[in-house]
Amino acid sequence: MKIDLTETTSSKINAALVQARRDIGTPAIGMVLTLVIVTDEENAYDALKSANDAAHEHPSRILVVIKRVSRSPRSRRDARLDAEVRVGADAGSGETVVLRLHGELVNHAQSVVLPLLLPDAPVVVWWPDDAPPDVARDPLGALGQRRITDTYASENPQDALTQRAAAYAPGDTDLSWTRITPWRSMLAAALDQQPVKVSSVAVEGEAENPSCELLAMWLADRLQVPVRRMSSDGPGLTSVRLETKDGDIVLDRADGSLATLCMPGQPDRAVALKRRDTAELLAEELRRLDPDNIFEAALKFGVSKLGAESPAAAPAKAEAKAAPADSPETVTGPKADSAPAKPAAKPAKKAPAK
Incomplete structure (x- = not known):
């Protein structure tokens, strides 16, 4: 069932929802959360x-907030709310309200959304495209326990x-982080099977893919080793190489669907690692509606080192540059483990004159 409301209010939208549920014979509300989608007309569908x-x-009440920016000064002064209410088969497993805000009402979207939230149910706010710089302080973001x-x-x-x-606040998350969940699970399982010391890591993927950056940050934060970020033609993430003394652990996905896991002393195996849709x-x-502490640690660990050759190698380079050329601290690699040089022999004493 679809109901179009022009120049309406939040109270009229609530009344339309109640009436629509009665008309289709489901007066009870069986939804677990409210999902607020903040987008534009182009990406709304x-x-x-x-x-x-x-x-x-996750049966939910979906509120789509579309801000229609007016062109003329007169239209900007006028405030108007149009709504489209969908219940039943037209709304999937929940209820959907598409809100189109015009004029001055664009700056007060929270006043329209607040009366439409489900009582005693969590609120999740999602920006599919452009998000404000600080989503937790955004008027709509402040309504949610989770911000995507x-x-x-x-x-x-x-x-x-x-x-x-x-601007991170507990409850923030990003779909670029969600995309690497299978990669993180596979790499963690590989290290559980072979508990070896990782000396360095190489992450390869598209140059403008933030999931590659987040995976590199996560590995640098958890393993505390140098991580190299390398570019490829994609699609998305293509390869992760963990270098160890026993051999490299490689997870390679060239086609975006099927990956190959190579581990020292074991035959190569094919693993399903397809790119998931939104x-x-x-x-x-x-x-999950609780704060993601792992995402917070990875985001804050590597964000200041984006584009660097190795997030963990910069301090070591600075120390090496500060030390004198002939200082013992500049000796690295195998030379550092070699035996210390013997002290010079003392000059022989002169024999007493006879």
């Missing part, structure tokens, strides 16, 4: 489709990661 697919696992962004949709993903780290990523994030 794709975002709503992904949210409806994710709602099959996607730096992959930004013009400059590295700058977006820098902003996310500077609905699967969103459904994963909706499974």
Whole structure:
């Protein structure tokens, strides 16, 4: 069932939701959360489709906030709210309200959304494309226990990661981080099977893919070893190489769907590592509503070292440069383990004259 409301209010939208549920014979509310999608007209269809697919696992009330920027000064002064209410088969497993805000109402979106939130249910706010610099302080973001962004949709993903780290608050997350969950699980399982000391890491992927940066930050933070960031033609992440004294552990995915795991002393094995769509990523994030401390640690550890040759090697280089050329601290590698030089022999004493 679809109900179009023009020049309406939040109270009229609530009344329309109640009436629509009665008309289709389901007066009870069986939803577990409210998902607020903040987007524009161009990306609204794709975002709503992904949210409806994710709602099959997480039945929710979906509120799509579309801010219609007026062109003329007169239109900007006028405030108008148009809504489209969808219940039943047209809304998947929950309820959907598409809100189009015009004029001055664009700056007060939270006043429209607040009366439509489900009582005593968590709120998740999702920006599919451009997100504000500080999502936790945004008026709509402040309504949510969980705030989801996607730096992959930004013009400059590295700058977006820098902003996310500077303004991070508990409850923030990013779909670029969600994309590497299978990679992190596979690499952690590989190290569990072979508990060896990793000396360095190489992460290879598309140059403008923030998931590659986040995976490199996570590895540098957890392993405390130098991590090299290398570029490839993609798609997405293509390879991770963990260098150890017993041989390299390599997880390589060249086609975006099937990967090969190579481990020393074991035959190569094929593992499913396909690129997931937005609905699967969103459904994963909706499974947990508590702060992601691992994401916070990875984001804050490496964000200041983006573009560096090795996040963990910079301090070592600075120490080596500060030490004198003939100082013992500059000796590295095998020379550092060699036996110390014997002291020079003392000059022989002169025999007493007879």
